[in-house]
Amino acid sequence: MGRSENSNTAEDLLQLSQQLCFALYAATHAFNRAYKPLLAPLELTYPQYLVMLVLWEADDLTVKEIGSRLQLDSGTLTPLLKRLETARLVERVRDSADERQVRVHLTESGRALRKKAEGIPKKLAQAIGRPIPDIVALRQQLTDLRARMDAVAG
Amino acid sequence: MGRSENSNTAEDLLQLSQQLCFALYAATHAFNRAYKPLLAPLELTYPQYLVMLVLWEADDLTVKEIGSRLQLDSGTLTPLLKRLETARLVERVRDSADERQVRVHLTESGRALRKKAEGIPKKLAQAIGRPIPDIVALRQQLTDLRARMDAVAG
DNA sequence: CACAATTAAATTGTGCACAATTTAATTTAT
DNA sequence: ATAAATTAAATTGTGCACAATTTAATTGTG
Numbered sequence: 387m388g389r390s391e392n393s394n395t396a397e398d399l400l401q402l403s404q405q406l407c408f409a410l411y412a413a414t415h416a417f418n419r420a421y422k423p424l425l426a427p428l429e430l431t432y433p434q435y436l437v438m439l440v441l442w443e444a445d446d447l448t449v450k451e452i453g454s455r456l457q458l459d460s461g462t463l464t465p466l467l468k469r470l471e472t473a474r475l476v477e478r479v480r481d482s483a484d485e486r487q488v489r490v491h492l493t494e495s496g497r498a499l500r501k502k503a504e505g506i507p508k509k510l511a512q513a514i515g516r517p518i519p520d521i522v523a524l525r526q527q528l529t530d531l532r533a534r535m536d537a538v539a540g
Numbered sequence: 541m542g543r544s545e546n547s548n549t550a551e552d553l554l555q556l557s558q559q560l561c562f563a564l565y566a567a568t569h570a571f572n573r574a575y576k577p578l579l580a581p582l583e584l585t586y587p588q589y590l591v592m593l594v595l596w597e598a599d600d601l602t603v604k605e606i607g608s609r610l611q612l613d614s615g616t617l618t619p620l621l622k623r624l625e626t627a628r629l630v631e632r633v634r635d636s637a638d639e640r641q642v643r644v645h646l647t648e649s650g651r652a653l654r655k656k657a658e659g660i661p662k663k664l665a666q667a668i669g670r671p672i673p674d675i676v677a678l679r680q681q682l683t684d685l686r687a688r689m690d691a692v693a694g
Numbered sequence: 695c696a697c698a699a700t701t702a703a704a705t706t707g708t709g710c711a712c713a714a715t716t717t718a719a720t721t722t723a724t
Numbered sequence: 725a726t727a728a729a730t731t732a733a734a735t736t737g738t739g740c741a742c743a744a745t746t747t748a749a750t751t752g753t754g
Contacts, residue, residue, distance in 0.1 A: 398672075399661070399662065399665050399672065400658075400661035400662050400665065401661070402665070402672060402675050402676060402679070403661045403662075403664050403665035403668060403675065404593065404661050405679050406668070406675050406678060406679045406682075407571055407575070407664065408590065409678075409679045409682035409683050409686065410564070410567060410568050410571055410682055411568060411571075411586075411590070412610075412611060412682075412683075412686050413564060413682040413683075413685050413686040413689070414564050414565060414568040415611060415741080416611075416685075416686040416689035416690050417561055417564055417565075417685075417689055418741085418742095419689065419690075419742090420689040420692045421561070422742090431708095431709065431710075432565075432710095433709085433710060433711090434709095434710095436562065436565070439558065448732080448733095449732075449733065449734095450731090450732060450733085456566075457566055457569060457570075458710090458711075458712090459711085459712070459713090459733095460732070460733050460734065460735095461711075461712060461713080461714090461733095461734080461735080461736090462710065462711050462712070463733090464733065464734055464735085465709080465710085465734095466709080466710075469709080480733095484719075484720070484731095484732085485718075485719055485720085485732095486718070486719045486720070486731065486732040486733070487719095487731095487732060487733080488732080488733065488734095504554075507553075507554035507555070507557045507558050508553065508554050508557075510557050510561065511553050511554065511556070511557035513688060513689065513692040514557060514560070514685065514688060514689075515688055516688075518552075518553065518556060520681075521556050521557065521560050522556060524560060524563075524678075524681050524685070525556070525559050525560045525563045527674075527678050527681075528560075528563035528564055528566075528567040528678075529563050529566075529567075531567050531570075531571075531668065531670075531678070532563065532566050532567040532570040534667060534668060534669055534670075535567070535570035535571055535573065535574045535667065535668075536570050536573075538574050538667040569711080569712095572711085572712095573712090576712090585738095585739065585740075586740095587739085587740060587741090588739095588740095602702080602703095603702075603703065603704095604701090604702065604703085612740095612741075612742090613703095613741085613742070613743090614702070614703050614704065614705095615703095615704080615705080615706090615741075615742060615743080615744090616740065616741050616742070617703090618703065618704055618705085619704095619705095619739080619740085620739080620740075623739085638701095638702085638749075638750070639702095639748075639749055639750085640701065640702040640703070640748070640749045640750065641701095641702060641703080641749095642702080642703065642704095
C-alpha cells in the first residue's frame, strides 16, 4: 500500500524471504500429512518410503550411497534401516571386501512391496491437481533453490 | 527419449510427482541447514524462531492460536514453549477467565531478541539470490500447493 | 441443577534429523 | 612395515512432529 512495485525496501525483502521459508516449511508438512494415509497400508513412514524408492531404483547400496542420494547421514539412516530390517524389507550385511561398509539390499518382500506402492504417486498427483508443466517447473525451482541453499550451508 | 512431449504416460506422471515431493523434502532440509548458522547466535531452533516471529507480530496468544498459525498441535508446542520459557523469552500463564487456556506472552528479553533477529532474513534473501518476483511466485505456488494438500489430508 | 459432550493443554510413545563422539577398518605417508 | 590420517557406521543426546490418550475446565442439554 502506498509503495510502488519497484521500490522494495530492505524490510519488504526480509518479509518476503521469511514467507518463502514458512511456505516451504508448511508445504512440506502438508505433504507429509497427505502421504500418511497413502503409506499407512504399506506400514512405511515417508522417509522409509524414500529409502525404498532409492533401493527399488538401485538395489544393494551402502549406507553412505543411500545417504548421498537422500542427503541423510548414518545417524538418521542406521535406526531407520534397522526398522526396515525388522520389518523384513531389507537386509544389512557388512561388505567382506571393506568391513567398514554395510551394504543394504532388498528382501523378496521388499521387492514385492513395490507393487503395492505403485498406486501411491498417482493418487498424490491427483491431489496436487495441477498441469504437468506446472509440476515440472515447480520441481525445478525447488531443486535450484536447494542447490543455492546447499552452496551456502555446505 | 523417444517419447513426444504430449504423451505423458501414467508412469511419467507418477515419477514427476515423486520428484516434486522429494524436491520439496530436500529443499526444506537445505533451508533448515542454511538457517542453522544464522539462528545459532540467537540460540533458537527454526521452529522456535517461527514461534517468536508469530509472537513478535501478535503478543499474548494462547497455545491454540499459535498452533493454528503454524499448523502445530500442543504435543509439539508445549515442550517447545517450555524451552522458550526456560530461556526467559516467554512466559506461560493460565487464563483466569478460562483455566483450560494457557496464554503465552513475550518477556522483555523476548521482545529485545527481535533486534538481533532483524539481520537474519536479509542474509537468507542473499542466500536465495533470486529476483524478488521469482521469490514471490515460488512462495505463492507453495502456498497453493499446501492448500491443495491440506484439502486432501484434512 | 446434573451430567454428557466438548474443548485446551499436557502427556506418552514412536520416528525422524542432525551434531558430536566413538569404534573399527582402511589408506596414506613416512 | 608402522604410525598417522581418513573413512564408514554406529552411538549418544537434543529437539521437533504427530498420533493417541489423559486431565481438567467449560459448555450444552435434559
